Amino acid sequence: METTGNKKDMKLGWALLPLSVMIVVMLISIVQLGQGPHIPLIVGTAVASIVAWRHGFKWKEIEEMMYKGIRLALPAVVIIILVGLTIGAWIGGGIVATMIYFGLKIISPAYFLVTICLICAVVALSIGSSWSTMGTIGVAGMGIGLSMGIPAPMVAGAVISGAYFGDKMSPLSDTTNLAAGLTHTNLFVHIRHMLYTTIPGLIIALGVYAWLGRRFADSMTDSSEITQTLTILEDSFVISPWLLIVPLAVILLVAKKVPAIPALVVGIALGFLAQVFIQGGTLADSVGALQSGYVIDTGNELVDNLFSRGGLDAMMYTVSMTIVAMTFGGILEYSGMLQSIMNQILKLAKTAGSLIASTILAGIATNATCSEQYISIVVPSRMFAGAYEKMGLQSKNLSRALEDGGTLTSVFIPWNTCGVFILGTLGVGAFEYAPYAVLNFIVPVISIVYAFTGYTIERMAVIQQEEHVAEQAAQ
Template sequence: MEQSTKKEIKFWMALLPLLIMIAVMIVTVVQLGQGPHMPLIVGTTVAALVAWKAGYTWKEIEEMMYKGIKLALPAVVIIMLVGLTIGAWMGGGIVATMIFYGLKIITPAWFLVTIAIICAIVSLAIGSSWSTMATIGVAGMGIGLSMGIPAGMIAGAVISGAYFGDKMSPLSDTTNLAAGLTGTELFDHIKHMFFTTIPGLLIALGVYAYLGRNFGTGKTEALEIAQTSKVLQESFIVSPFMLLVPLAVILMVALKIPAVPALIVGIILGFLSQVFIQGDTVVHAITALQEGFSITTGNEMVDGLFNGGGLDNMMYTVSMTIVAMTFGGILEYSGMLQSIMNQLLKIVKSTGSLIATTIAACFMTNATCSEQYISIVVPARMFSKTYKEKGLHSKNLSRALEDGGTLTSVFIPWNTCGVFILGTLGVGVVEYGPYAILNFVVPIISILYAFTGFTVVKMTKEELVERDHETNYEMELETEEVSLNP
């Protein structure tokens, strides 16, 4: 697709698909209580019409959609495998074991703090928020709900912890991506994020400690926890050895084994546990993988926790991801997103406004392109030159990309991250959003730092000289090219 042969899409025309999609989304989701699929399809249709009006052929527009979907295929595969994992682990008694022992050792008052810290440690070790949420997060939801804690609070604490570890881990793909795209040394990038992310985590833990003070204080809650534990023992074979399954998956990911084979091993172990340890039939074990696990204990809480998972239950999530990426693909590859970004650059007057605009652009890319990685790649490409021109060290940009891109992805219901959380933890953005404290506090801290100048690092004299040499060299190349092609 040669964009140079097409008309440049003006800002207001580029903004039109997004505005219409958001308007339809508000009516459909908020007022009518329906899913976000149809608004995304409306947005995709409008985006396609705008691209067609700009001179793109239908074949080219189709290619844009396919390229967008292709970007989401790794996420789609993970989402499907997570559905299989949850079904296998529920049927195999692995989730039941994690919940049973979690109820024994974690007190309700400190549950939110504890689960956030555990998720942070695991995610820091393995570098993956998704793997953490699919293992520790699923069990954490069961434990917290058994204690009478609202689902939104539990999911928020899980997300805060998981994204802290993902953001700060040298094994994380987003961390390496942000450092690599900006030319920042990896550990310089991580150290620079300490200033925004550590305070963000401490604030989150403080809020969770405050929220948890009212849980587990009554006799009724204690009786419910005891009753849940009893039903779990009666319905499943519970053993500490069952904990080796999630431990094996976490260890494999920590050893840099890719997520797909690690999850497949977890699925196989869960399937074998259901057949040989729980004593279920092969047919039921296969049904748990395909349709989800089903159980009737007579205990409403346990039945609600353990009826779910499976490949079929993830198809809603998969379809939303695909539809969202067709929308994002047209916006990205038609130049609409670039047109919006160029307009944002016009309001940049100072260092503070530059960093704040970068964070806002990352959030906007999360909303328009529906993919966390694009929210890092596109703003990195758009703002890199401006940071250099202002004499700012590249680690300011890399930190802003993570603060604005990695963390805010969870607040967009149709973003792959928001979709994954809904499919895995069973909680939507409206419920968990107010409690994902780290994810919205860190961007705020980052913007405050930007306007006060705190921790904003300038280039050294040597780096400024190197920048000037690079600029002069690029200008010479451009002059040479013009002279060769008059």
């Protein structure tokens, strides 16, 4: 086995060992024992540490790998905490109740899935954040859908599809800017190129939601149940269209390029004030809603489950899973295990079609191994850029493949920060909503079909390709 200093090359078998052990333990824990993913991720981290140690890394270096992984997730952790506070404040302030109340009055059950998908798409497109959209509009959408008798996984799937469409296509989105920047692609060229895969994906998703909605058109929910829910909301909260100013203010702030964190803080403050001055809550109750979530007891199980949630404490499960997942991902990334896996994927890329398909598969693999959406864009972009240049493919092909394979598929990995966030926010697990997050799984398929047929795959001009080769040779 070759060595570089005291570090041994990471062979594929060793690189796959921690991931394989983690997945086996994960299946036993979740499927057979009905437990969460934390312990399997810790087991995977332990195995990865042993593999790294065997390949010449000292314990202090392995610790630093874990810390690097955690540092990558810290922005996500802050957002997760703020979303928990937002949910508690907005439920206590009657904002969520108001959105659900008017939603039940206005939206037809048969078209609800289509409607909530489009609303989330527009909001995420405006503010550039799928997480903020799901944590605000998505929470209200879950309440409306459940009140109509629509299964939670269906509602969550429609919310996710819409939120990720808007996030992916927004010039304000972090992942969109990241994919364009890392590949040196003009931002709007990148967005226009994504239209070819994402618009058909949205159309297919809306068609599926329209078809699913038909079953709820007639005998979906007895209208008396909706009437009862509306009555309970009127009795439990002050319902006013003026409360809709709060979510509109947050959307407007982010659309005006105010960063997500201060925008969410404004939303939390407005929700807190609404609970005190509009809903008549005490300061103790309002602070309690931020800390441990809002609690309501109406005697109606649906309403109680819907509104007894939120708060800082409720997000600690999500935060702890994110931290554990990123310790695992940090070791895989910085020890060279992920590099070894990516190198094997790269060997399969003999044609333009297989190269793009390999990029998409690499994004999925990175989401599963490193548990972070951003890494699924960063790592494949570094590894595949040279191959795209050698094949004469324009950089926008790479940037689109990174988003189609990395950004969208992160939601399907239960231990990925995106899957963890959705569980904590919408209350539905990845395996449950996966069949209904249509846009997220259909766009990678469309992208791979395009890759092998050559449709919308654009190549560099001969002169441009020669310039790239010359630049590489000079470096």
